[in-house]
Amino acid sequence: MSSLLRVEHLTKVYSNGFVANKDINFAVEPSEIHALVGENGAGKTTLMRILFGMEDFQGGSIYIQEKPIVPKSPLDAIGHGIGMIHQHFMLVPSLSVAENIVLGMEPVKGGFFDYEEAVRATEETAKKYRFDDLNVRSKVADISVGSMQKVEILKALFRGAKVLIMDEPTAVLTPQETRELFEQLRRLKEQGHSIIFISHKLEEIMELCDRVTILRKGECLGTYDIQDMTQESISRLMIGRDVELKFARETHDTGNDVLKVQNLIVVGDDGKRKVDNVSFHVQRGEVVGIAGVEGSGQSQLASAIAGSGEYHYGSVVLNDLEVSGQSVRSMREKGMAYIPEDRMKDGATVNQSVRDNIIADRYYDPKFRKGIFLNRKAIDEFVNRCIKDFEIACDDADQPVRMLSGGNIQKVVVAREFTSGCNFILAEQPTRGIDVGTTEMIRRRIISMSHENQVGTLLISADLNELLEVSDRILVMYKGKITASFRNMEEVNEEILGEYMLGVKKMSEEEMEGQA
């Protein structure tokens, strides 16, 4: 049987040398729902963007019905029969369903746009693929998210797509809408279409898909028949079993709470609960890790705690101070240090010097002042000591931060935050995209800060190795809620965390309290 879509030895290297896809091989057969899974950063998105003509590639080939193609643009990809349903819908809200469907290939009569013909053609396609109950004259802004997705699918089918790539299609759907989508996809399969289904939800993959291709760190681990797999075996392959570099774990005393979060609710601009009734605490001398698939509410939680984002219910108490309405300065003076996720945007002012960045939160300290002027001598002495202690590779303190490498920029941030005399550190993805040496240094510093200086740390990280190495306690967030809590690090590993992160398992209140 000839494949509908086949990818051979596909390799993508970004201009900065990062290898996003390495020698990927997989094939999609006609009338197949093919799952594509992998952790964040495993290369799924890059692979899909290549297939849909949004990225170029350096090696390998793509075949449609055994004919080699090179998709140059989304339009080109559609021409070859590849359609994509993006996670963020590519729809124009104020236009009707029919107008969205025909956009780019509009029927014209007598110089004017022929709306009735657009409606007719859309209804015909909708009928052919049995998209019942879709009113093609409704404005897209007025229809449900589930219906918008139908419009997106219909748009691809209208353009003759044989293979549909769906990027996390159920992330935005209610359970009922998801069931409806699955029926729709099965009908499309019967009609000879194939679907590449990208999802983190293994349960759905088990239910819907025929085969699964697993990616890890840009490499393809192979394609498996779903009936031979279990959710556990897929997640084990996805997450992998790398050798972990464990730090010597010593028992140490912890003390009273530095951070107390209670019944916290954060509502996003889309009206969804991003953080949904979250309660936990961080004690002195303790590192609490938060694991979760990206978008599970960790960043909203972090900005609520950091005071940069609002929260709508509950409380965040830092050293007996309610965070809501506090200025960043007063929170810092109360003992907060913060390593934000985006070091280029929030962590450092990249156009300013290393010196200015390090003293950014303490230039007003009497120690660094001489009357109304800065005490340059005291500042230089302090900054140079930081550069030495944190091994910041820079020409001198005057060098603008943007000239440094990613790892050294993060060292500047860390040097400022770890010398501020804090008793609580909020660390958000502190080692993402950073070289091994700096990573080890940052992790060691976090541990020694907590053990020697009795600092409490909340570590939010996508790196499960990091969480397991550094944390005394790990909480798992899934869809805005805390669904698991682990106190004994000996009893937890990446596979177990993965199951909770993907929502395969969930602890009951009692189980969590038993751990807390």
Next chain:
Amino acid sequence: MNLIDAIGSFGFSILRLSTPIIFAALACTVTKKAGLLNMSVEGMMLTAALAGVLVSAVTQSVILGILGAVAAGCAVGLIVSTVNLVGKSELYLTCIAMNLIATGGTTFALYMITGTKGTTFSYLPSLAVPNIDIPLIKDIPLLGRIVSGHSVLTYLAFLTALLTWVLIFKTRLGLRLRSVGENANAAQSVGVSVTRIQTYAYIIAGAIGGLGGAFMSMSYVSWFSREMVAGRGFIGLSANNIANGNPFIALLFSIIFGSADATSNVLQLTDAGMAYFIKMLPYVITIVSMVIMSLLEINRRKKMKQQVVAKAIAELHLEGKDH
């Protein structure tokens, strides 16, 4: 002068003074629908005003004069869109620069041609667009006085509002214009070239703005004088901002702002201070209405969130999880 006459001539002057503002507003409506603010409309009109005078003086043809003005407006639109879309420059800075070039450039051209820096009056034999009386309506007492006897371009302004609406909502280009303005990624993903559509929008805007310029130098007066557009482009821009891309509401606000202009002109004779105050009103109205619109949006979002939170809290109490 009796009262009916006074009201009649006031009404007439409202329509006359609204004309350039209507053209300006519609020129902005087209680009706004394509997702871009047309701050260069002032420059489009000024350049077109000079072009109309020059072409009509040379060719002794009113039609060619108007076409010359339209062509000049289109040229400005093309320059701005090319610099912005192809040269990837900041749109607002490009527009500001374009307006400054138009101010300096037209004054320079004026000086080169006439040797004066003020006006072409008595130097160039430029033509005026004729006024027309509407049969039957001109004989109706008050109404005839107000709506009849205007410049062809004034009637064209109202017609342009209708044509703009047809363009935006009834043609293929209009559909693409709206899709580009609302979700450029969506348009691009189905093969609609965002750059091309936005360039078209700027050229069409230039043509409409050009008509506004032609009105200034070939109807409002029959000569070119430096900086004669005097902020009317910006007032049109404001009218369009309030209308948020709807050509008929843009027309309505242009007339409201034209009325402020007319009122100010009348007061000029009696109370000069008040006259300037009223000249300021269009801008005040713009700022106030923008603040109100944004407050409404903030309020809507806040209410939506409150509802979600209230529901979440109700669930908490139901489950007895509130510690």
